[in-house]
Amino acid sequence: MTALDAPALTAFRLTELTDCGGCAAKLGADLLADALTGLGARGTEPDELIAGLAPADDAAAYLVSDDLAIIGTLDFFPPLVDDARTFGEIAAANALSDVFAMGGRVLFALSIAAFPEELPPDVLAAVFGGAADKVREAGGTLAGGHTIRDPEPKYGLAVIGAAHPDRLLRKGGARPGDALILTKRLGTGLIVSGSRQGLAEAADLDGAIDQMRALNQPASEVFVAHGIAGATDVTGFGLLGHGLEMARGSGTRFVFDSSAFPALPGALELAAAGVETGGAAHNRRYVRPALEVAGAVSAELVTLAHDPQTSGGLLAAVPADRLDGVRTALRDAGVDHWVVGRVEALENGAEPGLRLA
Numbered sequence: 207m208t209a210l211d212a213p214a215l216t217a218f219r220l221t222e223l224t225d226c227g228g229c230a231a232k233l234g235a236d237l238l239a240d241a242l243t244g245l246g247a248r249g250t251e252p253d254e255l256i257a258g259l260a261p262a263d264d265a266a267a268y269l270v271s272d273d274l275a276i277i278g279t280l281d282f283f284p285p286l287v288d289d290a291r292t293f294g295e296i297a298a299a300n301a302l303s304d305v306f307a308m309g310g311r312v313l314f315a316l317s318i319a320a321f322p323e324e325l326p327p328d329v330l331a332a333v334f335g336g337a338a339d340k341v342r343e344a345g346g347t348l349a350g351g352h353t354i355r356d357p358e359p360k361y362g363l364a365v366i367g368a369a370h371p372d373r374l375l376r377k378g379g380a381r382p383g384d385a386l387i388l389t390k391r392l393g394t395g396l397i398v399s400g401s402r403q404g405l406a407e408a409a410d411l412d413g414a415i416d417q418m419r420a421l422n423q424p425a426s427e428v429f430v431a432h433g434i435a436g437a438t439d440v441t442g443f444g445l446l447g448h449g450l451e452m453a454r455g456s457g458t459r460f461v462f463d464s465s466a467f468p469a470l471p472g473a474l475e476l477a478a479a480g481v482e483t484g485g486a487a488h489n490r491r492y493v494r495p496a497l498e499v500a501g502a503v504s505a506e507l508v509t510l511a512h513d514p515q516t517s518g519g520l521l522a523a524v525p526a527d528r529l530d531g532v533r534t535a536l537r538d539a540g541v542d543h544w545v546v547g548r549v550e551a552l553e554n555g556a557e558p559g560l561r562l563a
Contacts, residue, residue, distance in 0.1 A: 220288050220293060221402065253269075256268070262377070263378075264377065265277045265308045266278045272371070274368060275310075277305050277310040278366055279301070279308075280362065282297065282361055283297065283360060283362060284360050285359055286398045287415060290332035290333045293361065294332065297361045298362075299421055300517040301363035302363070302365055303422045306439070310426075312341065312344040312365060314341075316363065319333075320355070321355070321361075334348075340419075340421070377451050378436065379437070380435075380436035381436070381523065384523035385529050386546050387522045387544070388445070388468065388520075389425040389522075389536070390417055391519075392467055392515065393469050393473025393513055394417070394517070394518065395485065395486065396482070396509070396513050398483075403481065405476060417517070424540065428535045428536050428539055431535065433528070434525075434528070437522040438451060438452055441514070441515050444489045444512045445521070446462070446489065447493055449560055457552065458558060459550040459551070459558060460547060460561070462562050462563065463547050464503045466544055466546045474506045477510055478505075482509055483514055486514060498559070507562075508562065519543075
């Protein structure tokens with residue numbers, strides 16, 4: 207980049223081109239479930255597809271040999287920050303997360319890009335550069351991609367990874383008695399939305415951006431090394447939405463301790479001020495039939511639990527006899543984490559669900 211280019215890059219505000227950004231832009235889980243009904247029905251997929259739509263998981267996994275499964279996923283969204291390089295980093299970290307949520311390692315990625323023609327070339331280059339650096343950090347290579355014209359910018363990655371098929375992390379791997387560990391704080395949707403409304407502190411937005419840039423790779427490696435079977439990443443459907451997916455996949459009930467929720471600085475204050483993303487409304491509708499909320503839980507914590515996360519942490523179900531070892535390994539790897547709940551067996555005839563206490 208030349209000195210002449212720098213002012214144009216600094217002055218260009220990506221968020222002015224979009225109504226919402228990040229994982230808050232995801233189609234609601236309630237609508238998506240209806241649209242996907244019947245796809246991936248049992249008997250229609252090859253035996254080698256060991257993770258796909260039946261049941262749904264964080265990524266597809268295809269069995270190549272007894273000791274190798276190839277993982278495929280994609281994720282993209284509109285900008286949630288103005289800085290182009292930071293947008294590329296966050297979009298890449300978010301897309302790479304699905305491979306880590308499956309317990310895999312990253313091989314390579316392809317860009318998925320939609321940008322207006324009037325976007326300055328240096329801005330476009332900065333998005334690609336931020337993404338490429340994040341893929342390299344994950345141990346992979348940004349190997350190509352596809353770009354189209356679109357008045358609303360969008361960027362993300364299709365990611366290919368690999369894992370041992372017997373050591374995959376799956377949404378259906380939780381068992382009664384497991385502790386629920388979360389590896390990133392909650393509240394990115396609240397803070398990004400609050401910033402758009404001029405309500406969030408600049409330092410709080412900076413803190414959320416730093417977290418969204420961070421890869422889930424170290425946490426994933428710890429979970430795989432300790433034989434953890436159940437995990438997902440917490441993104442657009444919020445902690446409760448993704449928790450419900452795990453509970454349904456494993457035929458259990460997830461009980462969350464709201465007093466243990468780790469909130470990003472400023473998030474609860476914004477929730478108390480009435481800030482909430484459009485994606486959170488979809489999340490509330492999706493989990494409502496399966497959710498019980500204790501009367502003592504504050505409205506701010508309920509909002510936090512529904513808040514769509516961008517590049518959120520991993521939620522893992524850890525057996526009690528491995529909990530101390532896993533927590534020690536996470537600390538040694540520099541991974542912040544919190545025990546936010548537990549997994550319970552279903553009572554006779556009960557449906558999988560959630561309790562927020």
